[in-house]
Amino acid sequence: MTAVLEISGLQKTYRSRKGARKALDGFDMVVEAGQVHGFLGPNGSGKTTTLRTLLGLIKPNGGRMTILGREVPQHLPEVAGLVGAIVESPQFFGNFTARETLSLLADAGGVDQRRVDAVLEVVGLRERAAERVKTYSLGMKQRLAVASALLKEPKFLILDEPANGLDPGGIREMRTLMRTLSDSGMTVLLSSHILAEIQLICDSVTIIAAGRRVAAGSVAEVLAEHRSTKVKVRLEPGVDMFGAAQALRAAGAEVTLEQDHFIVGNASRPAQITRLLAGHQIFVSELTPVTVDLESVFLQLTGTAPVEGANRQVDDVAATAGNGWGQ
Amino acid sequence: MGTVSLFKAETRRLAKRRFSRYFVLGAVLVLVAVAIGMFVSNEKPTPAVIAQAQAEADRYFQEQTGYAAEEKKRCESLTPEQMKQQYGEGFTCDQLGQLQREDVQIQDFMPSQFDFRENFPGMVTTLAAILAMVAFVVGASFIGAEWNSGGMMNLLLWRPRRLQVLSTKLAALVVSLIGLTVTLSAVWTGLFWVIATMRGTTAKMTSGAWQSIGLLELRGMVLVLAAGMIGFGLASIGRHTAMALGAAIGVIVVFQFGLAVVLQVARVRFAEAYLLPFWGIAWLEKEWEVLDYNAPCDFSAVNGCEPPSMVITWQMAGIAMLAVVGLVTMAAMWTMRKRDIT
Structure with a gap:
């Protein structure tokens, strides 16, 4: 082209x-x-x-x-x-x-x-x-x-x-x-x-x-380029979410608990999650990668995402990918 | 082809602008009012008008002769003592003034008539002054509004040759002003020829007189073009119509009224030479004599004590006008070339 x-x-x-x-x-x-x-x-x-x-x-x-x-x-x-x-x-x-x-x-x-x-x-x-x-x-x-x-x-x-x-x-x-x-x-x-x-x-x-x-x-x-390695995990209703999170953390996963699900932050191989939890007789009902859109990439790259309690000024821009393309 | 189409577009743009149209229309209305005023205030010396003037002159002569006779009679009735008191030593009543018939001129009782050869040059000056003002404002607005509205930037996206765009716009203005001035001058001349024919005289219009009027109209047109180019240039430098109008008002207030007062107070020699209107008059009327009342007078046995004088010729005024127009235009071109368009 x-x-x-x-x-x-x-x-x-x-x-x-x-x-x-x-x-x-x-x-x-x-x-x-x-x-x-x-x-x-x-x-x-x-x-x-x-x-x-x-x-x-x-x-x-x-x-x-x-x-x-x-x-x-x-x-x-x-x-x-x-x-x-x-x-x-x-x-x-x-x-x-x-x-x-x-x-x-x-x-x-x-x-x-x-x-x-x-x-x-x-x-x-x-x-x-x-x-x-x-x-x-x-x-x-x-x-x-x-x-x-x-x-x-x-x-x-x-x-x-x-x-x-x-x-x-x-x-x-x-x-x-x-x-x-x-x-x-x-x-x-x-x-x-x-x-x-x-x-x-x-x-x-x-x-x-x-x-x-x-x-x-x-x-x-x-x-x-800015694909997320985060995975959203939802369990069968009534299953012990804290126990599952503990088992994953013990295996080195970064787990963030939400109200009815949890996010595994460094899930480069999501199959590991199902295998590990199945080993503890915990069964997953939903396992979905957390997708990124252009807006989140834009906010991340330009450092313009709103911060709670802070008033960002126009010139507060960070070229965060300084070593990326073309630099 | 490209420049021609741009010139055509710019000429169309200038003619389509309401501001240009209304301002020219306003000027035409003022000119019509002047012409009507001249028509009404003048009258042709028809036999009836001449007869009436003759009758008025005769009546005046009779009145004055009667008054003189009464005065002589009163004088002769005075005692020598009273004579001395009222008229001075050695005065006789024969010395009282006696109006002669030839002292009463019929012209003094005639209504004014429009003498084309005598009066039309003043009308050409009026036309040039009004058109110069129109040219300045229309020229300034033509480019100023373009900058202000963003139209100039739009145009440069189409024709990214800045100097060519500005020059073509200026050329469109100049050609349009020439067209307007030539047309109005022709109509003006025709109109006053008719007025002179109906309410005055067109006598003594030799080829030399016509040539003189033609040259005056030509100088008037040059003044109009200079005013238009200066307005255009100033508004382009400031990128706003207000810049040119502000500069004009500044020049009038500071350099004319203010300067005139300062020159007067400081008793500067040849003070009028520093004031622009006299240069304008010199340009149109071929010369203007500046008298210096602040200097000791030049004494001569023939004319007595006369103030020193300096003559501003039309050539001097022309060079000064050319210098100002050149300077403003070059500055406009330079800023157009150098400055970012943001």
Whole structure:
């Protein structure tokens, strides 16, 4: 598979009177052709800086980036026609209608005006196209932003929080749209905080924290990388749970008792549990591995899981997989 | 092709903006009001009007002659002592003024008429001043609102050549302003030609007079373009319309009113030379003579005591205007090229 996007060692430092702040600290990312790639990270981790740098809006302090095989920002004008993008919240001139907005963009980009109605249809704004953008809800502006990105029939689509402000139906439509676009051969880079969505529609992900990549690969690979060895054990009703826990602890297991079951923390070979308990005439009614989802991996990798009684600050981010991929 | 389509898009964008439309419409309404005022306050010297003025002049002459005769009669009735007291030593009643018929000019009793050759240059200056203000505000808003609304960032995602985008936007503004100024100047000239025909005179309009008006209108257009480019440049540097408007208000308040007071208090020589409006007048009227009342006067046997003077020529004003426009435009380009778009 060929890479549509390659970023290596990207650096960006913001300097102000208060001092310097590293927004990107040697960030790496690869997006393969035809994939829907999720780009995840907590607030202030460098996602938007990465996208803006990629699109030539911010000048990097170091690193290398290529889009569709062309080095950017040097060759950005040559590939800009093939890249559709929305960055952060959709921003349009409020007094123009959706059709005027897209028509002006089509003129500016030398795109056939017939594309305007086509993309309005795709994003579901056909019947509201003659209304001023300032009367639109956030979700409708988001749809218009996606329409503007699709206008030039891009090969590579960059969407920053496209589901922001959409209702549940809109989120599902967006998901279907992403899949349809990907099936048509378009590569999609999707930045989002809705991790369940990312898990559902993305083929691969990159997770960024504190300006560095902390995980990357297919969703399955990232989950497998952080696969849990925990096993949930439930016994027949009335069976002595404490006795069973004691027997397992005596064999070296880490056991955490819950109300009607217990968790074995280091169960790399779950069969051992049934064998050991059967030896004590204790029979297991349920033995299930504790699965991880993208959200728990994200919280673990970025160190942003809420801690009871503590108010986490935006900059309290830990790139916990400092020795992981790409480091 | 690419730049042409961008230019077309930007020209469309400028024309579609409600702010531009309303501001131009407002200016047109002001200009119409000026034209109506000139039409109403002038009158053509028809035979009836001339006859009426002649009658008024005659009546005035008769009145004044009557008053003079009464005064002479009263004077002659005075005793030598009273004469001396009222008129001074050696005064005779024959010395009392006697109004001559040629002293009463019919023109003084005629309603004013619009003399195209005489009065139209003032109207061109009015047009240029109003359009310059429109150009400044529309130019500033054109780019300022784009930055403010995020439209500029959107555009740069499509055309990631910053200088080309800014230059094309500026070109769209300049070409649109040229179109607006040429159109309005033509209509303005036509309108006042009609006013002069109906309420005054179009006499003495030689080819030289037309050439002079043409050049004045050309200088007016350059002033309009300079104002538009300065507004555009300032708003682009500040990335907000308010930046340009704030700078304009700052210049007016600090550098004109404030500076004028300071210069007056400090008795600075040729104080008017530091104030922008006089440079504008010099540009349009070809020159402006600055008199220095704070300096000892130049004495000559012929003219007596005259204050020293300095002439600001249109060439000097043009160079100064070019320097300001160049500086602001270059600064706008430099910030566009260098600064991150966040």
